[in-house]
Amino acid sequence: MNERTLRKAAEQSPLGRSAPSAPDTPDAPDTPDAPEPFVLHGRKVVGGVVEGEALVSQETISGWGGIDPAAGTVIERRHELFGVCFTGKILVFPGAKGSSGWSGFFQTTRLMGTAPLGMIFTVNTTKSALGAVVTRVPALTDLDRDPVAAIRTGDWLRLDADAGTVEVTPRGAAPGPKV
């Protein structure tokens, strides 16, 4: 019943979806056969250093109507992370979408103890910037490679927002990238 997706209009349209208007991002790196640790560089949104596991979303994330702050889960039915908990994970996503309540919902995850450990996003907007500030977790944007393409769920990250770096140890790789 509720299976309509935003994409449907584009699929049904003879035009299809146009190129996104977001700023250009570098091409994704090829996935190496034997994953090697690597480092991405970006701009600090909120300072701090954390280490933890990546949770990557290829789709933008909604606050209001998109997450349940009490559970720390994505609740948007058609979302690839539907039902997945982001608490204690470094959330890697293209950007924020939807209502201006975005920041308030992520602020509430902090108050409820369900917040992500850090945030890395491709495109920064007022929603994601204020959201990261009031969630009070280290956050990076404007990276030299699109983080959503470069990082995979389960990769181990050391996010040093003050230095503007994220050290990525791909799942299954030998430990410890050298910086």
Next chain:
Amino acid sequence: MRLTDDEKAMLDGAEGPAVAAAMDLLVRYGEALDAERLCDTRNVAGTTTQPSPAKARLVAEGGWNRAFSVLSLDSDETLDIPDMKVPTCQLQQGFGPDSVGIAPYPREFVELQTQAEAFAGRRGVNILATCTPYQVGNLPVRGEHCAWMESSAVVYCNSVLGARTNCEGGASTGAASLTGKIPYWGNHCPENRFGTHLVRVEERVTSFLDWGLLGYFTGDLVQEGRPVVTGDLDRPDLVDLKHFGAASASSGGVEMYHIPGVTPEAPSLKEAFGGRRVPEPLVYGAAERRAVYETLNNQGTRTDVDFVLLGCPHASVDQIRAAARALEGRRLHSGTQLWIMAPRALKDVADRSGYTAVIEAAGGRVLVDSCPAMSRSAPPGTRVFATDSAKQAHYLPAILGIEAWFGTLEDCIDAAVTGRWGGELR
């Protein structure tokens, strides 16, 4: 970020701890945006009154000062909240006392919100309680720097009024209300206000429904872009553009658009793009119109309608009158309810003009302050709803798990009277 002397003084506590906390939040937020500076604003539209479980807990812990400090200033300390420094209004909120006995909504939230209104009102927050502040006394002038929340109001403010606001949040509007400052970034900067996409309309756009379809089409294609819409368009009015913008900010994240010859920053196509190259057009023709209509109506199979919702964004007086005319001498189906959402100030006008009486005689309601999406509340047992709003058709099925039909006001009133959906694209 560069701070002026008055901003530094506020940060250092010259105007008290709450203002210092507000300035601290604005500095953190401005740096997160990579903004170079703040700008002055004397027009804030935010939200402090809407109840939530987290807010109820904070109020129980430390009263309204605590809730405002934590949620609206992102402060850990409970601060005494002074008067708003600049004109500030409350946007839409939860259901109010008029909904009791009609909407299934917690009574304790109605009471909590009434307390919140008293706290905020004493400090100079105008309780407009609507997603359309521009309809009821907050009409920014061209070029005015604003700090507004609510995506449908933000896109109206930038595009139709030519005022300047980003899509702000609860903490940034809270901080702006106590400082009169907001980061100078994004839509505040003239160079970020030109068009990015061209939409060429080849199937004539004439009606309220058409403007919603075109808005939903446009937002889906341009996402966060700034579309310039040209072609076979009838001249829109406030209600048409309210629908267009809300739809484009639902399927996408449009905060600014231009319609050359209609919106103030686009006297011509060339000026809409700031003299830059005009891109290849995205074409909206008969096939695209049909596809968007079918997308919005691809959310259900049952034609028995339990609930009809009008007034998203909040209805104008003319929309309330149109509903009253369509209901004159008719009676709602026994299994169907009709709610029309409006700003309270405009419901007063509708009451006075006799429109509400006609709607209520037919069995319908005019409700204020909120909407079913904000309050997550529809008539008990609702499985299928119908609306004339593309935005509500977009959000409500996901929020309440119900089926949806989208059509004209007349289609919706017919569904309310017959209990059956019979709308089709004409």
